Amino acid sequence: MEARGLERRFDGGRVQALRGADFVVREGEFVAVMGPSGSGKSTLLQLLGALDRPSGGEVLFRGEPLGAVHDLAGFRARTLGFIFQSFHLLPTLTAAENVQVPMFEMPWPPRERRARAEALLAAVGLGERLDHRPATLSGGERQRVAIARSLANGPQLLLADEPTGNLDSESAGKILDLLERIHAERGMTLVVVTHDPRVAGRARRTLRMLDGRVVSDEDQREGAPCSS
């Protein structure tokens, strides 16, 4: 995945959220994106996830510009997984049902959707909470449900925007363990936006942003990108 001179302006150019961000994320990498508030991290993540269109530059996924993809919804459904700071589960649905929400875009019958959701919830340690609604779960548990949901359709790229931002440090640590384990087991590309230095500590690589630009790119394991 590659960003080439990404720019994003809002309000007719008065706000410049991104001013030419350039970087490459290799397949299977675990990358942390850090930077002060307002530096454009969330905006960048939305562009990577095709939720928004850049004002300039382009995003390439496996060499193909996202702007040229006809079925962006299908791309998001099959290739991407999103994890948000405030979980964004549907309040009316149970944990197992929330995990099944993205599966409507796949050709699976209801039984298979249910079975997959149960397996994913078991994998994030919530096998006993299948029929709980989000309101009856703790913050850490909710984020686990959200992670299970992001994995619903077997994504190749996981995008997380401050996944531990709303959690106490103990739950945050567990969520990080989980993300790290999932990344190791499933080998997908993982991009995590964060303020938390511990997250950055676990990532192989950290991009630092300032005023809409990538100002530093540190590879913790010099010359050893994760293989997949």
Next chain:
Amino acid sequence: MLFLTVVLKNLLRRPARSLLTLAGIAIGVAAVVALTSVAWGFEGSWERAYAARGTDLIVTKVTSQSPMPAPFSESKRAELLRMPHVRQVNGLLSDLVSIEESPTVLVFGWEPGGFLWEHLHLVQGRWPADEKEKTAVLGVVAADILKKGVGSTVVVETGEYTVCGIFDSGALVENGAVILTLPQLQQVTENEGKVNFFNLRLDPGTTPAELEDLRAAIRARFPGFSAFTAGEVAQNNSAIRVAKAMSWATSLLALLVGAVGVMNTVLMSVFERTHEIGVLLAIGWRRSRIVRLILYESMVLSLSGGIAGSALGFAAVKLLQWSPILRGKIEGEVSPGLFAVALSVALGLGMLGGLYPAYRGSRLPPGEALRYE
């Protein structure tokens, strides 16, 4: 989990609001069901009456305002009898009369010995002996409404008549009526020598083409008159026409209110869920699925309203049928056909009310919807 589960759980999120909208639809559909049921039932009742009488063609003066055609001279009978295929002609006079305390009742004057009497079943007493006798027979419903039995007296206009018999007919319009002999009714309503309908029986085996020729011939021979088949009389009755037009206008209004209610509710719930729609788009839902979600929500809402409304409408008809004023005058038709119409109407409302909110919901840009809290 089924897609429908998401739809239903969304509706149950605000049960009071959903229920109120459902009630709005239900009232609209109930109005449609009740009014249509009565209109259809009324038409059906006349059709059954004519079919039971064995009447092939009805000749009457064309009127537009009055519910009862104006009386005309009986002398046309001989001429009608000479026309091709006409086997029997019975004149009758009918009027809406207020009898004692009760609301208006349909009173018929029928020719003694005519074929009209043949289809009635005598339940009690006897038929009028001859045209001199001041007697009347009552339909079972009329006897019940007027609280009269054999031997009691009914006052029609200025005349007093002894009830000599109670009859049962297949059709409500006749069961709710009082029947005198034609000369007696002519005399008391000062319409001597006049009738307002001729009932014609034709030769068996008269083809539809011959029937059409006969109708044309009658219209040509008697300007200002018309010849209807049994089914058409009810359709051409001005009272029924007015009632139907009113019922349509009322129904349309009720439905419009219902549709606006659905649209308001669904639109509100779409605006409330702007952020949620953003999430759904972010996790890969297509816009078409958002459209479907919103449309299904409004359709489930209106369909449940339609079912409740049908039940309510049918109950209202039953209630109306037994109300003192309308008793014996209306006969609601409760048919699967009407139920199907009611449900399709409700479904149409749901579509109509959901279309705009669905359009709005599906047009949200995912990034902005996500930022919206």
